[in-house]
Amino acid sequence: xxxxxxxxxxxxVFARLDREPERPxxxxxxxxxxxxxxxxxxxxxxxxxxxxxxxxxSWLVRLDWQVMFFRxxxxxxxxxxxxxxxxxxxxxxxxxxxVAAWLGWRSWRQHTLRPLLALGVSLLLLNVSVGAAKLGxxxxxxxxATEIGSNEMWAGGGIFPSGHTANAVVTWxxxxxxxxxxxxxxxxxxxxxxxxxxxxxxxVYLGTHWLSDVxxxxxxxxxxxxxxxxxxxxIARAETWLLELRDRVRERWSAAAPAAVPVExxxxxxxxxxxxxxxxxxxxxxxxPARAARPPAYLAPGPHTTRAERTPVTPAGSRRPPHTDRGxxxxxxxxxxxxxx
Numbered sequence: 001x002x003x004x005x006x007x008x009x010x011x012x013v014f015a016r017l018d019r020e021p022e023r024p025x026x027x028x029x030x031x032x033x034x035x036x037x038x039x040x041x042x043x044x045x046x047x048x049x050x051x052x053x054x055x056x057x058s059w060l061v062r063l064d065w066q067v068m069f070f071r072x073x074x075x076x077x078x079x080x081x082x083x084x085x086x087x088x089x090x091x092x093x094x095x096x097x098x099v100a101a102w103l104g105w106r107s108w109r110q111h112t113l114r115p116l117l118a119l120g121v122s123l124l125l126l127n128v129s130v131g132a133a134k135l136g137x138x139x140x141x142x143x144x145a146t147e148i149g150s151n152e153m154w155a156g157g158g159i160f161p162s163g164h165t166a167n168a169v170v171t172w173x174x175x176x177x178x179x180x181x182x183x184x185x186x187x188x189x190x191x192x193x194x195x196x197x198x199x200x201x202x203x204v205y206l207g208t209h210w211l212s213d214v215x216x217x218x219x220x221x222x223x224x225x226x227x228x229x230x231x232x233x234x235i236a237r238a239e240t241w242l243l244e245l246r247d248r249v250r251e252r253w254s255a256a257a258p259a260a261v262p263v264e265x266x267x268x269x270x271x272x273x274x275x276x277x278x279x280x281x282x283x284x285x286x287x288x289p290a291r292a293a294r295p296p297a298y299l300a301p302g303p304h305t306t307r308a309e310r311t312p313v314t315p316a317g318s319r320r321p322p323h324t325d326r327g328x329x330x331x332x333x334x335x336x337x338x339x340x341x
Contacts, residue, residue: 092171129223134163142207161213
């Protein structure tokens with residue numbers, strides 16, 4: 001008895017991928033609620049406190065120097081190869097490519113450009129805000145510090161806040177922001193928080209950032225995620241404009257495409273009527289389609305004869321010119337009158 005094979009999990013995954021894309025009936029777009037506004041204001045206040053603590057060279061700067069002199073990369077050198085790879089999760093290029101690939105597939109499946117546009121807006125805000133803060137404060141990193149105990153501000157550096165940490169918060173946090181269900185949003189929020197925490201501590205372990213840089217990077221990334229609902233109307237207008245532009249381009253291409261030349265249907269051949277035996281063959285009309293479609297015969301049918309059996313003829317007859325005054329060879333000429341004796 002033959003039984004059907006039970007589909008595996010991989011079979012179910014491929015079956016799900018083979019389904020036709022469909023736009024969900026309801027897209028859960030986060031709104032700027034009162035709770036989110038309170039979180040945004042609290043994070044902004046924390047951001048300002050970190051900047052102020054570094055500017056006045058407070059206990060936070062002293063903690064930075066203590067961690068730097070501790071040299072974690074020497075204390076736990078056995079985990080350094082893993083940390084070198086793990087910190088890539090905070091680099092802007094690789095993480096943006098990975099997340100954009102996933103969100104691009106989601107955009108195709110849901111027939112909406114919102115995931116990709118939300119990622120683009122968040123990365124734009126990240127580059128503008130974090131880049132401006134880095135250039136404005138110009139803090140040097142631990143490997144380039146010049147004076148022990150100083151805050152190393154306005155010295156031509158660019159590490160405050162930590163770009164790796166802020167990028168990890170925004171790039172992985174936008175997946176939780178775009179989640180379709182509350183359960184998925186909670187799980188992705190926890191995963192992105194742990195990932196961003198690990199990236200920040202990895203930069204402190206490697207000695208590329210101060211601890212205060214990481215704290216400010218977390219705050220900078222969280223501010224961008226909390227502010228994204230304010231940009232949802234802009235994202236919706238951009239999506240509408242892009243879809244209309246796509247439709248206009250398609251219409252222009254279809255109008256510019258050459259019209260297809262209609263192909264004439266072949267003329268059916270009229271079958272010749274079958275005549276009974278003994279009847280005279282009926283002549284077909286000269287304009288019969290069957291006769292008109294038949295190619296002309298240039299060679300007469302018949303057996304092929306040898307050259308010796310052929311008679312050299314011309315359209316007028318024999319090639320030899322006629323001689324009326326000559327008789328036929330081999331016959332006696334007419335009797336001539338004999339003269340003389």
